[in-house]
Amino acid sequence: MTLALVRRGIVYLLLSIAAFVSIFPFYWMVVGASNTSADIIRGKTSLGSALLTNATAFFTQVDAVRIFWNSGVIAVVATVLTLAISSLAGYGFEMFRSRVRERIFGFLLLLLSVPFAAMMVPLFVMFSQAKLVNTFAAVILPTVASIFIIFYFRQTTKAFPTELRDAAKIDGLKEWQIFLFVYLPVMRSTYAAATIIVFMANWNNYLWPLVVLQTAENKTITLILSGLTAAYTPDYGLILFGTVLATLPTILIFFLLQRRFVEGMLGAVK
Amino acid sequence: MAQARLARREHITGWAFIAPALILLGLFMIYPIVWSLWMSFQVGKGMNLSFGGFANIVRLTKDPVFLRALGNTFTFFIFQVPIMIVLALLFAVALNDATLKFRGFFRTAIFLPCATSLIAYSTVFKSMFAIDGVVNQTLMALHIIGGPISWLGDPFWAKVLIIMAITWRWTGYNMIFYLAALQNIDRSIYEAARIDGVPAWARFWYITIPMLKPVILFTTVISTIGTLQLFDEVANLTAGTGGPSDSTLTLSLYIYNLTFKFMPSFGYSATVSWVIVVLVGILSFLQFLVARDRKPS
Numbered sequence: 001m002t003l004a005l006v007r008r009g010i011v012y013l014l015l016s017i018a019a020f021v022s023i024f025p026f027y028w029m030v031v032g033a034s035n036t037s038a039d040i041i042r043g044k045t046s047l048g049s050a051l052l053t054n055a056t057a058f059f060t061q062v063d064a065v066r067i068f069w070n071s072g073v074i075a076v077v078a079t080v081l082t083l084a085i086s087s088l089a090g091y092g093f094e095m096f097r098s099r100v101r102e103r104i105f106g107f108l109l110l111l112l113s114v115p116f117a118a119m120m121v122p123l124f125v126m127f128s129q130a131k132l133v134n135t136f137a138a139v140i141l142p143t144v145a146s147i148f149i150i151f152y153f154r155q156t157t158k159a160f161p162t163e164l165r166d167a168a169k170i171d172g173l174k175e176w177q178i179f180l181f182v183y184l185p186v187m188r189s190t191y192a193a194a195t196i197i198v199f200m201a202n203w204n205n206y207l208w209p210l211v212v213l214q215t216a217e218n219k220t221i222t223l224i225l226s227g228l229t230a231a232y233t234p235d236y237g238l239i240l241f242g243t244v245l246a247t248l249p250t251i252l253i254f255f256l257l258q259r260r261f262v263e264g265m266l267g268a269v270k
Numbered sequence: 271m272a273q274a275r276l277a278r279r280e281h282i283t284g285w286a287f288i289a290p291a292l293i294l295l296g297l298f299m300i301y302p303i304v305w306s307l308w309m310s311f312q313v314g315k316g317m318n319l320s321f322g323g324f325a326n327i328v329r330l331t332k333d334p335v336f337l338r339a340l341g342n343t344f345t346f347f348i349f350q351v352p353i354m355i356v357l358a359l360l361f362a363v364a365l366n367d368a369t370l371k372f373r374g375f376f377r378t379a380i381f382l383p384c385a386t387s388l389i390a391y392s393t394v395f396k397s398m399f400a401i402d403g404v405v406n407q408t409l410m411a412l413h414i415i416g417g418p419i420s421w422l423g424d425p426f427w428a429k430v431l432i433i434m435a436i437t438w439r440w441t442g443y444n445m446i447f448y449l450a451a452l453q454n455i456d457r458s459i460y461e462a463a464r465i466d467g468v469p470a471w472a473r474f475w476y477i478t479i480p481m482l483k484p485v486i487l488f489t490t491v492i493s494t495i496g497t498l499q500l501f502d503e504v505a506n507l508t509a510g511t512g513g514p515s516d517s518t519l520t521l522s523l524y525i526y527n528l529t530f531k532f533m534p535s536f537g538y539s540a541t542v543s544w545v546i547v548v549l550v551g552i553l554s555f556l557q558f559l560v561a562r563d564r565k566p567s
Contacts, residue, residue, distance in 0.1 A: 011364050011367075011370070014360075014364070015361070015364060015365075015376045015380075018357075018361060018376070018379075018380055019375070019376050019379035019380060021438065022379045022380050022382055022383055022438070022442065023379050023382065025383075025391065025394045025395065025398065025438070026382065028394060028397075028398055028404065029390075029394050032394075032397060040397050040400075040403075041397065041400035041401075041402060041403055042402050042403070043400075043402060043403045043404035043405075043406070043407040043408075044404075045404055085290050085291050085294065086291060088287050088288070088290060088291065089287060089288045089290070089291035089292070091287055092284055092285075092286075092287025092288040093287075093288060095284070095287075096280055096281070096283060096284025096285075096287065097284075098281065098284060101284060101285075101288065104288075104292070108295070111295075111299060111300070111303070113491075113495055113547075113550050113551065113554060114299075114303055114547055114550075115495065115498065115499040115522070115543065115546045115547065115550065116499065117499060117501075117521070117522045117525045117526075117542075117543040117546055118302075118303060118306050118540070118543040118544060118546065118547050119298075119299060119302035119303055119306060120525070120526075120529070120543070121306060121309065121525075121529050121536050121539055121540055121543070122301070122302035122303075122305035122306045122309065122540075123298065123302045124529070125305075125536070126301075126302065141294070141298060142298040142299070144294055144298075145290070145291040145292075145294035145295045145298070145299070147295070147299075150291060175283045175286075175287075179287075200385075203387065204387030204388060204389070204390075206387075206388060206389055206501070206502045206505075207501050207502065207522070207526070210526075211526075211530065222387055222389045222390075225389050225390065225393060226389045226393070226505070226506050229389075229392075229393045229396060229506055229509070230506075230509040230510060234396075234397075236397045239393055239397070240393075240394070240397065243390045243393055243394060246387065246390055247385070247386055247387065247390050250385045250386070250387065251385050251386075253385075254382070254384075254385035258378070262381075262446055262450075
């Protein structure tokens with residue numbers, strides 16, 4: 001009995017440590033936004049009075065409206081296009097099976113393991129030849145047909161009731177109408193989950209935007225933050241204030257849609 | 271006849287649904303991959319490239335910076351992936367116990383790091399691990415270390431910091447996969463084992479692990495790909511240098527530097543990127559082999 005109690009106690013202790021370690025950086029980020037840079041690197045863990053100074057410094061150094069607008073436009077446009085293109089493909093692969101298309105699908109899954117670094121250089125050369133460097137199109141286009149999201153939609157389409165499609169066909173609906181008016185409404189929770197994954201990935205994307213976005217006024221908040229951090233003596237008060245702002249949208253999505261968030265991540269392994 | 275026409279139309283519609291994705295993938299993925307394979311046999315600076323055969327591969331073996339980056343990437347992989355997978359498994363098993371209190375809180379807390387961007391959290395970590403920063407002070411107050419550790423200035427501790435940072439960000443992510451898989455295991459198997467007097471560790475080792483094998487394989491392959499491509503965190507924590515003295519330089523960071531920082535040598539950087547492709551292939555294959563061998567018959 002006592003052994004079981006001790007064991008239970010250890011489990012609680014370890015989980016509490018893990019929870020503390022997981023949450024502390026969030027607390028640190030928020031508290032840091034109110035402290036001076038000197039206090040932050042001295043490890044001050046209580047709220048300070050420099051919040052306004054940090055905010056003013058951030059908004060004078062960074063054209064925040066513009067930068068968040070850039071991040072927002074890129075993330076929203078990329079998300080809408082990715083969902084459209086990739087869900088069409090997922091539906092197509094699952095509903096219209098043929099040997100050739102199965103082969104193609106298998107080949108695409110294989111491509112999933114090719115790291116982005118292997119495409120980066122040719123992609124950059126392609127976009128510079130097309131004079132598209134430093135445009136949002138260059139950031140968005142390579143991300144739109146996502147093999148992972150196609151795979152995700154194909155997996156979840158397996159659960160889509162085929163009777164619905166058959167009934168709609170008897171009613172004389174064309175395939176694109178079935179997709180738009182039957183499939184899409186039925187699968188809205190799949191779309192919601194995919195929206196979260198894709199939005200987060202685009203909002204947080206770093207390497208490719210770093211390569212193609214070159215002038216300050218086109219940069220995303222992720223690029224700006226990393227630029228500020230790379231300074232010889234970074235102003236951590238200002239940076240942590242910006243980090244809070246940049247993390248806010250994703251944390252909000254996380255708490256509002258926690259269930260969907262988890263579903264979205266799991267959809268692919270079911 | 272009508273049947274055949276219907277089948278034919280189905281066939282065409284099938285292609286129509288996947289065509290936009292295939293065109294985009296062909297243009298922005300397959301074409302660049304093939305091109306980069308071709309590029310990896312080219313030598314020269316900037317766009318002045320000529321065919322060099324295996325010159326780039328020979329250069330790889332003599333390039334100390336590349337060998338360093340390869341070693342570092344491997345070090346991150348060897349230490350980080352197992353630590354994270356084991357932690358995620360332990361947390362998942364602990365949280366799968368229905369009698370545990372505050373399960374929801376623990377789960378949300380451990381999963382929360384996934385909601386941050388790689389750049390945001392590495393910035394936060396950089397400020398926490400400053401020489402007089404909160405981590406050193408806490409460790410000194412707890413008498414774990416005598417003097418402050420130079421996390422970003424010491425080649426060994428910089429690697430430790432990066433391993434800790436990635437583990438912080440991704441453990442909860444993997445845990446969620448295990449939690450979902452655990453919920454699919456029939457409880458009666460555990461009950462039967464318990465009644466037969468099988469101790470807890472043996473239930474974990476002989477029931478949980480084999481049942482979770484496919485998910486563990488999936489997360490290990492995903493983590494391998496992620497770690498071998500490591501870029502954001504290292505770039506941000508070390509201001510893009512992979513310092514101190516290349517001790518945290520990863521293959522991806524080296525590729526970026528070869529392409530955009532130094533005299534651009536596209537051919538050579540393409541060769542380095544194919545090293546990652548080959549490594550991912552070999553390691554994934556090995557993981558499949560290991561998972562297959564231990565499968566209970």
